[in-house]
Amino acid sequence: MTFEDNDLYRDITGFAHDTPVWVQRTAEAWTEAGLLVFGVLFVIFWWRARHADSRAFAIAALAPVATAVAYVCSELLKSVITEERPCRAVPDALPSLITCPPTGDWSFPSNHSTIAGGAAVTLVLVRRALVWLTAPMALLMAFSRVFVGVHYPHDVAAGLLFGVLLAFLAVRVGTGPVARLTETMRASSSSAARWLTGPGATATARPSRHAAHARR
Known part of the structure; x- marks a missing residue:
């Protein structure tokens, strides 16, 4: 199955070949490294959410899970549509900057x-x-997939929309149950469960001088 944006694909990949080598290498690196950056952000905000209320923690914990759900659904959709990669299918296109994925990697x-x-x-x-x-970050990653020559523009546009919608819905559906699970784990006798979810939004502020004086 194919769509008709071959000309736009040729224009973008032609532009890519006209850019300096360092731009090409940066795009090649970012197309994969961007995933790692998102992963680091997930870890950072999960860690910070350990000191937040149960709902905030639930959203932070669900963020990578919801993204993974969107990925799995995307992979399933690819296997149904079976669109060939443009680096093989588009006639008269310049070679992709990175190795064209094999047939079957739709x-x-x-x-x-x-x-x-x-x-x-x-x-x-x-x-x-x-x-x-x-x-x-997301827009640059999506564009980089066309820039290096392994996707059509419609592939990345659909991927962005698909990921946004599915991940958003997954978080909205899961927040309530995960928040309740978080409260249970924070009250658990298991040290591993308490470490994973953190202490929550505990009241740690010191009493004011006026309040301390009033208690004397």
Whole structure:
């Protein structure tokens, strides 16, 4: 199955070949390294959420899980649609900057873009201000997949949308149950469970001088 954006694909890959070598190498690195950066962000905000209330912790814990759910659904959809990669299917196109995936590793939708969209939106649910970081990261990752020549533009657009929608829904559906599980684990006698979920939003503020004086 194919769609008609061959000309746009040729334009983008032609532009990629005209860029300096360092730009090409950066795009080649980012197309994979971006996944690692999202993974690091997941860990950072899970760790911080250990000192937050149960709902905030639930959202942070669900962020990578929801992204993984979106990825699995994307992989299943690829196996149904079976679109050939543009680096093999588009006539008169320049060679891809990275090795063209083998036949059977289908093109639509882009798994990388699905993960990027899912990660971006779930991290924004954790902390809204992250939109200024995660949205550009996701867009750059999606564009890089076309830039290096292994996806059509429609692959990455669909992947982003697919990841955003599925991950968002997964977090919304799972937040309540995971928040209740978090409260149970925080009250558990298991030290591993308590470490995993953290102490929660405990009242650690010192009493004011006025309050201390009033108690004397």
